[in-house]
Amino acid sequence: MPHTPVDAPDADITIQSSDGVKFHLHRKNLESHTGSFPGADVPTHGETTHLPERAKVLEVLFQFVYPRRHPISLRELEFATLMEVAEAAEKYEVWYAVKPYEDCLISHLPERAPDIMAHAIKHDIPDLIGKASQYIALQPSAELLKKLPTHLAVPMVEYQTTLRDSIFGAATRYIEALPYEGFYGSYCNKLTKGTCSADICGSCRVTLLAWIARLEKSGSIVVLRAALKTPVFDEKHQQGRELCSNCRENNCQNLPAIVKIVEDAIEGARPLSDFLQTK
Numbered sequence: 001m002p003h004t005p006v007d008a009p010d011a012d013i014t015i016q017s018s019d020g021v022k023f024h025l026h027r028k029n030l031e032s033h034t035g036s037f038p039g040a041d042v043p044t045h046g047e048t049t050h051l052p053e054r055a056k057v058l059e060v061l062f063q064f065v066y067p068r069r070h071p072i073s074l075r076e077l078e079f080a081t082l083m084e085v086a087e088a089a090e091k092y093e094v095w096y097a098v099k100p101y102e103d104c105l106i107s108h109l110p111e112r113a114p115d116i117m118a119h120a121i122k123h124d125i126p127d128l129i130g131k132a133s134q135y136i137a138l139q140p141s142a143e144l145l146k147k148l149p150t151h152l153a154v155p156m157v158e159y160q161t162t163l164r165d166s167i168f169g170a171a172t173r174y175i176e177a178l179p180y181e182g183f184y185g186s187y188c189n190k191l192t193k194g195t196c197s198a199d200i201c202g203s204c205r206v207t208l209l210a211w212i213a214r215l216e217k218s219g220s221i222v223v224l225r226a227a228l229k230t231p232v233f234d235e236k237h238q239q240g241r242e243l244c245s246n247c248r249e250n251n252c253q254n255l256p257a258i259v260k261i262v263e264d265a266i267e268g269a270r271p272l273s274d275f276l277q278t279k
């Protein structure tokens, strides 16, 4: 015998979950705590309204209509159930549930970023889109697209391609455009010493290009930001050569300008929402 979490004796509306649990509620409460629940077409006298959500989901949702002393914590829910609650909260416009479920979804970043992103886009929640995109912006496309609804595939690829070019493309182009004398006998800031422009030696050039290539595999903006804070040049990419005499281990004179290009590109990146509007 399933129990009924909300069972008011003077209820004027009965709602039955997909798994057969009945909730006896007050239309007045539903109307004052939700935007579109149960809806004007739902009968109020004696008839039972059948909803497609499971009892567990409705029980959590109705906590935000009938506050309880010991509510079920959203953080204790399995992720799939939390997503069902989130979906139902949006569908029935249970506004008191929205902030709590959004906070709880954020606690499931980064591992659930694609699901959270899909939900945030579907319901147009810019804050959640922004937070989730921090984690999926640099994820390998093929892996990510398997987890996203198909209609998001094209905007996501366009977003990622543009972002990657504005970050790593710009950094690479900057390095390649620095005056470069040739590989041997050169050192950084030799040609342009005393001027405001910079030049680069062969060893630092190879090292910095390899560093940018490794940053491209960061996987997320969060990881990328951390890597920028403490640049580490992998010795095996330096092919046995050290940075030039003007530069020191992990500290090429050209590095600050390159870090700034990458940081500015992250800050100025076009948001995912730009690409969604063109669909």
Ligand SMILES: [Zn+2]
Binding pocket: 186, 187, 188, 200, 201, 202, 203, 204, 205, 243, 244, 245, 246, 247, 252
């Ligand atoms: Zn150098």
Ligand SMILES: [Zn+2]
Binding pocket: 188, 201, 204, 243, 244, 246, 247, 251, 252, 253, 254
């Ligand atoms: Zn250097």
